[in-house]
Amino acid sequence: METDLITTSIRTDTSLGHTLTHLAGRTLIGGASGLVAGLLYAALLDSQRMSPMMSPTDLPGDTFIHLLLSIIVGISYALVVGDRVTTPGGGLVSGILAGLIWWGVGPLTLFPLLHGARPDWGIAAARDAFPLLVGLAVTFGALMGWLNWLIIRIAAYATPFTVIRARLLDTLQAAISGGLAGMIGGWVFGKWMEQAGLFPLIAGLVAADDSAMGRSVHFVISIVIGITYGVLFQRDVRSAGSSIAWGFAYGLIWWVIGALTILPFLLGDGVQWSRTAAQGSFASLIGHLLYGITLGLVYALISRFWRTLFIESDPLTRAAEGPGTRGLRGIGLGAAASIFGGLAFTLIMLATNALPTVASLIGMTSVFEGFLVHMVISILIGASFGLLYGRESASPVSALGWGLFYGIVWWVLGPLTIMPALLGAPFQWSLAAAAGAFPSLIGHLLYGAVLGLVYHRLLQRFAPPHSITSSDSDHTTTGLWAMIVLLVMILLLLSV
């Protein structure tokens, strides 16, 4: 309500004076957010003896230039997307996206020019700038985006008590759901931690060294992260599909904040943003992603279960179609679309001779049996895509985006996690295993892209027109940034 009023007032009052005042306010807020985030980022880099300007020598003017650029980035962010961000989670995630873009514009393009060199977008230069990618995306960008949202909310604070009370109740419910989801996500992540013998290391956070204490600390952290997820993203989560994307992004964030920043810092090793340290923590990255996927899915299921039973079932607010019709149609169309995606993926599986491995899931070895198993799996995943993303795929590009994202999710779940488990092997979360499964990643992306596009086409063909409502692409696809960041990171981490 508050947001709507603010947005409406912005849109309706178009006088020059108001516009200038509004722009000045946004400039101030953006500049302040950028400055604070830039200071923290510079301080953390300084602890690793790195320059935010990637200077070969630490020049005195570098810090000043960096802070000036941070202010400019903050202002640009505030003017371009500031008004469109209405939730804390949205601020966090869009800020990270801004950080990623600034990494490409700054360290890879502008800084070399400032140093008298040509911009270099090659893999070697990107590898050198890896710590800055981590820092810019997850500390500078996230903090800037979140601060920008916070200051705008505080400046516009005029919420009636009844609204605050309702929000507090919503937040409490989101926190409980998030906590439960975090616990289940922690249980999934804990399977690998137990296998890798990491619980004693976690116990070091509370000056202990036994597994039981480590396990308890791990669950407490998982629940706390789950609670923060619920609180931050409660208004962003629309369906289980988009919630998985938010959870995926949140898992990636906590890999940087937890495994690369806080944990080594508390253990006395300082912040570990280097590419070598990130490579050493690759298995933890996959674990965090799996935790995020579980967190997002379970949170949405709890939240949607409540909404479906007690809110959306109200005839006064009910949608034209019930979840049953939508769900069944989604499953059917997703399964049908996945046949095309599965066939596209088959081309890569044939090129990389991966089908016999797939056949071994049912104790067979031939290419044809592998193809059949692969198609069955493709159809099951496609049906789940229709169920999870049916409501999010109203436009072709959003369907394409969700398809790609779902492909990468299943790369984490499939060849790295479930398939080794089904074949009786431990989780394959090492760099070498991921490098070996890279063709599969391309295949999963191809599968997802075809699945999404064909699903959208089928939806247009077979769904009643009133049931297809175009969603706000910006909102639903903001979570997809994580896919891009992850792919960039994977390329940087896997390359020799």
Added chain:
Amino acid sequence: MPNIQQAGWIRTSALASGSAAILLGVLTGLFSSTPLADLFPGILIYLAAVLLSGAGYGVLLRAEYRQVRRLPGIPIGLVYGLVNWLIFGIVIIPTFAGQSPQWSSEQAAAQFSLLTFCLTHGMLLTAVLHILCARGWLARAPGVTPPVSANAIRHIVILGGGFAGVTTAQQLEQHIQHDPSVQITLVSKTNHLLFTPMLAEVTAGSVEAQHISPPLRAFFRHVRVVRGEPTLLDGQANTVTIKLLNGTTSTLSFDHLVLALGATPNFFNNRNLEGHAFTFKSLVDAIHIRHQVIDCLERADSETDTARRRTLLTFVVVGAGFAGVELIGGLNDFVRGSLWYYKQIRSEDVTLLLLHPRDRILPELSETLAHYAEERMTSRGVTIRGGAVVTDAGNGRVSVGDEVISTDTLIWTAGNIPNPIMKNMGLVTDKRGAVITDALLRLEGQSNIWALGDCAAVPDIVTGKNAPPTAQYALRQAKTLAHNLHAVLHDREPKAFRHHSQGALAVVGHQTACAEVFGFRFSGLFAWLLWRGIYLSKLPTLEKKTRVLLDWIVDVFFPRDITYAPLYDENPEAAASGD
């Protein structure tokens, strides 16, 4: 094929993509550096790739461009950039360079600069498009037409809310999509589409009435639905007068008129039959018959007079086409299956009589299948009498020649005639009363009045005869008609109606059916499963499919419902007292 507005949008997207790429190349000097220079051997190939990419973006988003606020933002640009990298960086460029696709992580990492380029290009592309649209420049782009004026809007009026009318409107909506210059109005007497193949199941109590009748308004996004009946057609002024629900009339002007008014029962001008027989054409008919049967069973259970009791327990269906056979088969199951509740009625007290004037039932099917159906129905308790012409009817009786049969329940399925409204509207009809069309489904001598379905005599160029008045043919005619209307609106040639019959199916009793599909004959359980599978798939809307499927499952495990809920109360005082 994209229409002219979409073509403008696609061109604009391609130009935006090219501009973004050139801007990017100039700003960063990327094209002169490796490995981009290696990947794009020549500026023309580079430009061709980015223009192609931009056109692809335009094709993907061609339905979105009308609303600037819905244009995708930076994340979508990034996603599109990623797709371009996958397509060009991993597959196309290496293939053109004579290499295999770059699947491995090392090979993909070598394309990192291209990934950065593609992501940046995707973002710039969305930004340029936003600027173009927000500034209104896109609206002046070549090929983009201005908003349609009221005078340029063409109005298509479809009369009839049955299979033919609804499918025509649906197909037209798909053809026309977002074209604001075409308006469609559907005039229907009811607010739902009746799925007639399952009507007998409603009477037999295995399916709820609402579950086979999806509301018309659930089908359409742009079509306007008007409840009413046409009363007057002015072909000169291109107007049709509609009698609305509230009794008033409304005049609709049209550019094209589609007649899909269906058929009504044919009593051959016998007023007695018309006055005493139940018809079996609508949802209300099915519910009335069901209530009548339950009421007869209730009364017979406490009736002591033998003759009166026999009258109550005799159910007569006239006509042995699909409707009559499926109805009496279902009624037989329902009545005999419900006798468990009525302790005073024995199975042999009940007579279900199928009367027809021919030598065999189901003339639409082959003789062997008809014999099979007759044998199965007889063994289940249905009495079938061929060569029986019903000549008269009255209270508690029906006359077959000189013979009088005592019954309170006479159901008429012995023939239909095209909707007589058309004669009243002054249209030229054949001897059955159907309007005569050419193979394009256009009325003879008319350029903008079309007809299809049971109300039209449509020549079938496959057989050389008129197309039979069945739902299967009506659906095919609707698709052809929608295509033709769209073609005429866009100054293209319409096509002739052509259809090969795919066969026919009929249920004759519990889990027993006859089917003739593409010349193959089936009977028994398999044919019954075929019947259910085919018609369930054809039943409109997933919701109704699910509800009918649930009805069928419930019917397996629970007895038929014999609740008697009269549509009108014969004794208001008793109803008021709750008796």
